[in-house]
Amino acid sequence: MAATALTSLSTSPLLLGAPGVTFSTEPCLEPWREAPVQPPGSGGGWDPASDQSSPSTPSPPLPPEAAHFLFGESALRKRKSSLQGLFQCLWKRCGKVLSSASGMQRHIRLVHLGRQAELEQSDGEEDFYYTELDSGMDSLTDGLSGLTPGSPTASVPPAFPHLEPLEPLALPSLLRLPAMPPPPVLSTTSPSQVCPSDHAHQVGKAAGSSQGAQGHSSASSQGCLAPVRLEPQPTPVRACAPALPAKPSANPRKPRGDAKKCRKVYGMDHRDLWCTACRWKKACQRFLD
DNA sequence: GTTGCCGGGTC
DNA sequence: GACCCGGCAAC
Numbered sequence: 001m002a003a004t005a006l007t008s009l010s011t012s013p014l015l016l017g018a019p020g021v022t023f024s025t026e027p028c029l030e031p032w033r034e035a036p037v038q039p040p041g042s043g044g045g046w047d048p049a050s051d052q053s054s055p056s057t058p059s060p061p062l063p064p065e066a067a068h069f070l071f072g073e074s075a076l077r078k079r080k081s082s083l084q085g086l087f088q089c090l091w092k093r094c095g096k097v098l099s100s101a102s103g104m105q106r107h108i109r110l111v112h113l114g115r116q117a118e119l120e121q122s123d124g125e126e127d128f129y130y131t132e133l134d135s136g137m138d139s140l141t142d143g144l145s146g147l148t149p150g151s152p153t154a155s156v157p158p159a160f161p162h163l164e165p166l167e168p169l170a171l172p173s174l175l176r177l178p179a180m181p182p183p184p185v186l187s188t189t190s191p192s193q194v195c196p197s198d199h200a201h202q203v204g205k206a207a208g209s210s211q212g213a214q215g216h217s218s219a220s221s222q223g224c225l226a227p228v229r230l231e232p233q234p235t236p237v238r239a240c241a242p243a244l245p246a247k248p249s250a251n252p253r254k255p256r257g258d259a260k261k262c263r264k265v266y267g268m269d270h271r272d273l274w275c276t277a278c279r280w281k282k283a284c285q286r287f288l289d
Numbered sequence: 290g291t292t293g294c295c296g297g298g299t300c
Numbered sequence: 301g302a303c304c305c306g307g308c309a310a311c
Contacts, residue, residue, distance in 0.1 A: 276302090
């Protein structure tokens with residue numbers, strides 16, 4: 001998949017020149033800040049609770065401007081132009097299969113989004129609600145979307161940090177972020193999977209974000225800060241290792257003190273004057289170092 | 290070689 | 301716990 005994505009990136013002059021494919025964490029704050037909880041025009045048909053029950057159910061769609069930013073306008077155009085074969089609606093309990101992309105988009109607009117197919121031009125939102133059946137790329141992406149529930153940190157294997165530029169492929173998980181519970185969830189997402197120090201680290205992060213900005217702004221930064229956590233963090237890993245208790249048997253012999261001991265002071269002739277420890281060949285208790 | 294004392298044994 | 305000592309390592 002990565003190779004395919006890279007190939008498509010490298011062979012497409014439009015993509016190479018498109019400003020939308022720049023993956024900076026900073027500007028991505030804006031779309032989330034402006035992102036409504038419900039998809040535009042859903043008219044109450046959207047049910048976030050029921051949505052979580054089905055992995056194949058499309059995620060809450062990005063606002064058009066966000067989708068264009070994340071995918072790149074040309075990317076959307078490219079995908080539309082390359083659509084072939086059958087197209088299946090991903091809307092929950094729909095699964096309608098059509099032979100044309102335009103027909104599928106019209107279906108989604110009319111049936112699921114409640115829009116007037118003819119009056120409203122496509123803004124690309126429908127792309128999120130259907131998939132191309134014959135496309136290996138899409139099926140692979142769908143599989144990945146099923147593997148990326150909730151937490152973006154758990155969904156991205158740390159062994160492939162170099163795949164960060166392919167971040168849009170993991171969008172299905174990010175798309176759910178606005179519908180997720182507020183920041184405190186971050187600290188309680190999977191406490192059993194992180195070591196105490198790491199957990200404290202995350203709690204501190206969450207506390208810091210919630211302190212600085214309460215409400216939606218902190219939630220937005222949460223989603224966009226996810227890639228930052230992909231960076232190698234050797235220190236928490238080391239902290240996960242069980243603390244090795246100081247082995248009593250491994251302690252080296254303490255260096256000989258400078259103070260003269262009973263033996264030296266009194267001599268072997270006056271052993272009765274020695275302290276008990278010296279008599280027992282133990283550490284002298286009278287002339288401590 | 291001398292010295293300090295740890296580790297272990299015996300009572 | 302009291303007492304003793306083999307043996308190691310620093311000096």
